[in-house]
Amino acid sequence: MTLYKNLHWFIYILFFFSCARQSAPTGGPKDTIPPRLVRVVPADQSINFKGKSLELTFSEMINLANPKEQIIIAPTIGKTYNVEARNNKVVLDFETTLKDSTTYTFNFRDAVQDVTEKNPARNLRIAVSTGSYIDSMSVEGIAFDILEQKALKDITVAVQPYNDTFSILKHPATFITKTDEDGIFQIQNLKPGLYNIYAIADQNKNLIVDSKSEQYGFKRDSFLLDQNIKDILLGLVKLDTRQLKITSARPYNTYFNIRASKNLKSFSLSAIDGSDVYFSYGADQSNILVYNTLQNKDSTQIKLHLEDSIQNKIDTALYVKFNKREVEPEKFTAKVDKAEVLADKGIFRATFSFSKPLKEIDFDSLRFSIDTSHVITFNQNDVIYDEPTKKLTLSKKFDKNFYQVVEEPTPVQPNIPDTTKSDKPEKPNIENEFYIGKAAFISVELDSSNQTKQSISPSRYEDMGVIIVETKQSPDNTIIQLVDNQGNIIESTIKKSYSFEDLQPSTYQLRIILDRNGNGVWDAGNYIRKEEPEEIFYWEDENGQREIKLKANFEIGPLLITY
CATH class of the missing domain: 2.60.40.1220 (Immunoglobulin-like)
Structure with missing residues (x-):
């Protein structure tokens, strides 16, 4: 009885909460009108x-x-x-x-x-x-990925009144905004004055550049804001400005492991006593492995030179010491990354990657057989080997006439059974086979590669294509690069005009780099030295498309890259 007498209170409570909750009404047409x-x-x-x-x-x-x-x-x-x-x-x-x-x-x-x-x-x-007038100056522009030349959305763009002690690596800015879907930004209601501008892919949302993990871009020079400024271009790149240090150096497994605080652009090392030392990058380019090839000793002193991408350098000496206990070496592998034969030019090319540095190559175990009569062999002059990356290129020019087969007309013979044929099957010709014999490659730890065979279809002029490119004349040094859709560089040149030949049918892009310092490579800049990244421009057609779809037996161009 008491329960029924008080039931209305529960109903009031339920009614109250249902009224307070903001929810979408059900049924009816979809609401597309935003709040006003x-x-x-x-x-x-x-x-x-x-x-x-x-x-x-x-x-x-x-x-x-x-x-x-x-x-x-x-x-x-x-x-x-x-x-x-x-x-x-x-x-x-x-x-x-x-x-x-x-x-x-x-x-x-x-x-x-x-x-x-x-x-x-x-x-x-x-x-x-909060004062007697509204500031009215504005700054606007676009933030983009400098390598891909693509607009970036949700990038934090910051404007800071000029201060010679301000650093984007240490201090948050005063005026900020974010880019829209098209990479466009605008900061309004600024006072007239002198400003600096920069942009961050601010993942940790602290308004400070974390150069280890975040893309960023900046303008080297301050600008005077005495009228509205448009068309500021902020190209972002990931460039680690942290100090270069050696963070560890110790024996591990069968090698000595040296680790730096960041990826290296290059390094070199040598034993002070003149001993042979073998080395390579490890899992990444912040890691150097020195292998134990010492005779009758377990340590030696080395000279070490390190350099990062913003010209920070370390020159030092280290004692390299190896484990005395028996440790099973890591497995040695030799992988053919790419192999091709250009039949009409008489060129064989192959690239390899290894899991350890090489000590020896047995050239008697390397050959390319066009057929049983024409076998291409190799020697030391055909090899380019980069020890730090453990990459090897094998290249050989041969007589292109090996692929020129002259077909003689076959005379008509009467249909008489051939009684001279043996029942034993003929041994087939070997055609276009790349043979890598067992132990063709010996590692610094004296383990050897396995035997492999690979069939390579020769490419002819009609199987490949050509892209011809030109740039407008300029006093600037320019680098022309042909890249694939993943941004991998296929070929690079410093000429004003060039023909990229012997290309497989595929989709490509062309870009030029304004090589300010003339060193032949793209430089990503240096905020510490107030150096902006070198500018990059892509070829585009009249519709703004970059992709060049090359078909077999096609020649495209000349394509003009303007900037």
Whole structure:
């Protein structure tokens, strides 16, 4: 009886919570109209603002999506504010007092959404001033990946009033924004003055460049903002500016392991006593392995030179010491990465990668057989070997007439049974076989490669294509590169015009590098030295497409790259 008497209280509670919950109504057409700003207090473009909050009223019920990430306040006040949605309102409360005589902008981006279909309010941006006027200068441009030349979205772009002690590696900026889907950014309501600008793929959201893991770009020179500036280009690249150090040097397994604090551009080492030392990169280019090839001793002193991509260098001496205990060496492997035969030019090429540095090559165990009568052999002059990377190129020019078969007309013979044939099957000709015999390659630890055979179909002119490229004449040094769709460099030249020949049918791209220092390679810049990355430009057709679809027996070009 008591239960029935009090049942109405439970019904009231349920009714209350169902009314309070903001949810999408069911049924009806899909809502595609975003929330519309009806009123804001203080009003947009207000001056002499001394309040502690901002209140926005919308045309419908709204929710907030990741507000502390989506809402950008410039100049920044960090996270010292609270923001919440209340029915059809957004209220932003400041925990600290805003600076005097300063114009603040509040860019809500996609933070404010309706409760039905999560349509974000469009172009929701408010500016107020704590002084007697609204600052009106603006800066805009595009942030992009400098290697791929593609626009980057959601990149943090920062503008900082000039200060000769400010560092993007240590300090957060004052004015920030983020790029849109097309990589476009705009920072408005700035005071006239001298500024620096940079951009970060700010993964940890601390507004400071972490050069170990984040892409970033910068303009070397400050700029005077006395009128609106457009078309600023910020090319981003990942470039580690940390100090170069040796972080460890110790014996491991059958080698001595030297580890640096970052990837190296190059290194060299040699034994001070003149002993033969074998070495290579390890799992990555921050890791150097020195192998034990010493006779009757377990240590030696070496001279070591390290250099990173921003010209930091280390020259030092180390004692290399090896384990005395018996350790089973790691397995030695020899892999053919690519092998090709250009029949009409008489060229054989093959590239190898090894798991350990090489000590010896048995050239008697390497041959390419066109047929049983024409066998290509190799010697030391046909080899280019890079010890740090354990990569080997085998290249040989031979008589192209080996592939020129003259077919004689076959005379018509009467149909008489041939009684001279043996029942024993004929031994087939060996055709286009690359043979690598057992122990063709011997590693520094004296283990050997396995025997392998590979059939290589010869390529002829009609199987391949040519791409011809030209650049406009310029006093700048230029590097022309042909790359595949994964960005791998197929071939590179420093000529103003060039024919890329003997290309397999595929899709390619062409780009040029403005080689400022004339060293023949692309340099990624150096923030410490205020050096911007060298500029890169891609060839594009009249529709803005970069892909060059090369077919067999086609010659494309000349293609003109402009910049």
